[in-house]
Each structure stands twice: as structure tokens, then as C-alpha cells.
Amino acid sequence: MKKLVPFLLLLIATIAMAQDAVIPVKLLNSSKAGPERYLGADSYGWQYTVLDNEIRKEKDGRVLKFRALSLGDIYRADLQNPLQVVLFYRKFNTVVLLDNQMNETSRINFSDIPQPVIAEAVGLASQNRLWVYDITTQQVGLYDLAKGSFRTLASPFNDGIRYYQNDYNYFYWVDNANNWYAVNLFGKVNSLGKLPEFDQVQIVSPGSVIYSKDGIMYHFDPVTGTRTIVTIVEKSFRSFYYAGEILSIFTHSEIIHYKITLLK
Known part of the structure; x- marks a missing residue:
């Protein structure tokens, strides 16, 4: 009986998975x-990685690098504008802005601004903001760079906040x-629904999410509450990134x- 229980649990999980629709993928x-x-990756095809607190930008054998030794770990990087990459060093409450050659153009310590904040999340907004x-007040706001x-x-x-994106x-x-x-x-503020339990997640649009759980990747529609399995081969990966119908898996x-092509 004890040997039968794990088998039954595996069978139930397999049947549940089979009931989910699947999204095919094509290896590029x-x-x-x-x-x-x-x-x-950015809109020009440059790939970004971090090693030993150094951010690297690579394409066609060319590598550009940036490191701020005094700031420690890079917590998050906003890549939506390749001409203004935003690096967030949470431990030092600081943001560094880089140009497309990975040169520092600006550095903001949020402890030193006229209305100090303790930043927990930072990303690029429109109109140079x-x-x-701010974790102290638990409020989101806009910082005007000019x-x-x-x-x-x-x-x-x-x-x-468990996860954020902008x-x-x-x-x-x-x-x-x-x-x-x-x-x-x-x-x-708009409520966009409730997400399933996840290990990693990326928001594609207000009605579309990709997430992974226990080594399986899904596409989720919060409006209908339906999920679809993404049929990648890898069962173990460190992270993933989706942009422009390209899904990148980092093992x-x-x-x-x-x-x-995500289901509509």
C-alpha cells in the first residue's frame, strides 16, 4: 500500500497535466x-548578464561591461530602454543609469534626496522619471530625474510586494x-486578478503572464483563469525571459x- 501511494500521486499529477492545453515552441x-x-535582452538583440557584480552586454562577440565596486550586488536591471539602462542596488538604496555604451550617466542615492525614501522597487517610467x-511608507511614486x-x-x-515589473x-x-x-x-490602481502559485513569473501584458512552478512553465490568462503548458524541453533552469515572441531559457x-506564439 505504501508503494502504491506515490504511484497514485504521480498518476494524478500526470492526468492533471494532460488536461492542460499546451503551447508548442520552436527551438531557434x-x-x-x-x-x-x-x-x-534588449530590442537590439544585446544579451545582458551579471557576474561578480559586473553587468555585461554582449552581441556578435562584442562585450561591454560596467561595475560599481562600492555598491555591491545588482538587485534588478531595467532594460526596456537600451539608451538608458537602470541598475538598482537595493542594499545601498541607489540607482545607476547607463548609456548604450555602458557608461554611467547618473547616480541617485535615495537617502540623499530632499524627500528621502527607502527603495524596494525601481524601474524606468516615461518622461525622464x-x-x-518606498518600503517605509509602502507607497509607490515617481522620481523626476531632472x-x-x-x-x-x-x-x-x-x-x-512579492514581485514587481514596470x-x-x-x-x-x-x-x-x-x-x-x-x-x-x-x-x-486596477486589480488584474490573482495568480497561481509560482516559483518565477514574468508579466507579458495586463491579460497575460508566463510563470514556472516545479520545473514546468505555463502561460496564464487571469481573465479566464486558464493556464497553458509551454512545451520547453528543459526541466531544470535558473531563469527565463520573454520578449517579442522569443522565450529565453537560462540553464x-x-x-x-x-x-x-502565446495564445490569445
Whole structure:
């Protein structure tokens, strides 16, 4: 009987998986990788990785690098504008902006601004501004790079932030109960649904999410509550990144790129 129980559990999991629809993928290419942390790619095809607190930008054998020794670990990098890459050093409450040659153009310590904040999340917004989530007040706001000023936009987030992502017009976050929200540049907050339990996640659009759980990758529609298995071969990977119908999988030894068309 004891031997039968694990078999039954495996059978149930297999049947449940079989009931999910699947999204086929097409292998494009792969390349060897080392111990770097993969960040993603920009709109020009440059690949970004981090190794020993140094960010690297690579394409066609050319490598550009940047390192701020005094700031330690790079917590997050915003790559949506290759001409203004945003590096967030959470431990030092600091952001560094880089140009397309990986030269530092600006450095902001949020402890030193006129209205100091303790940043937990930072990303690039429109009109030369940064999204900033202040953990002290639990509020998100905008930091104006030209004026050097910060203003809050919305009421405090009562359930914290488990995951965040942004574009020029919206700051998205998933709270500790997996509820998903978005706030726009004018402070209007919208509820976008609840996400399944995940190990890693990336927001594709307000109605589309890719996530992984226990080595399986899914596409999730929060409006209908349906999930679809993404049929990658890898069962063990460190991270993934989706952009422009290209899904990049970063394993311990390779970067694999797939062509994928997400279900509407």
C-alpha cells in the first residue's frame, strides 16, 4: 500500500497535466553559458548578464561591461530602454543609469534626496522619471530625474510586494497573497486578478503572464483563469525571459532561445 501511494500521486499529477492545453515552441538557437545571472535582452538583440557584480552586454562577440565596486550586488536591471539602462542596488538604496555604451550617466542615492525614501522597487517610467516603491511608507511614486524630486501616487500597499515589473506607463506588482495590481502614472490602481502559485513569473501584458512552478512553465490568462503548458524541453533552469515572441531559457550551462506564439 505504501508503494502504491506515490504511484497514485504521480498518476494524478500526470492526468492533471494532460488536461492542460499546451503551447508548442520552436527551438531557434542555443549558446554556452557560465555561472552568470541572465537578465534578458534588449530590442537590439544585446544579451545582458551579471557576474561578480559586473553587468555585461554582449552581441556578435562584442562585450561591454560596467561595475560599481562600492555598491555591491545588482538587485534588478531595467532594460526596456537600451539608451538608458537602470541598475538598482537595493542594499545601498541607489540607482545607476547607463548609456548604450555602458557608461554611467547618473547616480541617485535615495537617502540623499530632499524627500528621502527607502527603495524596494525601481524601474524606468516615461518622461525622464523612475517608478519607486518606498518600503517605509509602502507607497509607490515617481522620481523626476531632472528635478531630483519624488512624489507618491497611490495609497499604501497593505500586503507588501512579492514581485514587481514596470513599463513606461504602468507599475505592476503581485502582493504576498498573489493578487496582481497595476497603477498608472496618475495614481489609478486596477486589480488584474490573482495568480497561481509560482516559483518565477514574468508579466507579458495586463491579460497575460508566463510563470514556472516545479520545473514546468505555463502561460496564464487571469481573465479566464486558464493556464497553458509551454512545451520547453528543459526541466531544470535558473531563469527565463520573454520578449517579442522569443522565450529565453537560462540553464546552468546554456542559453536556449525558443520562438513562441502565446495564445490569445
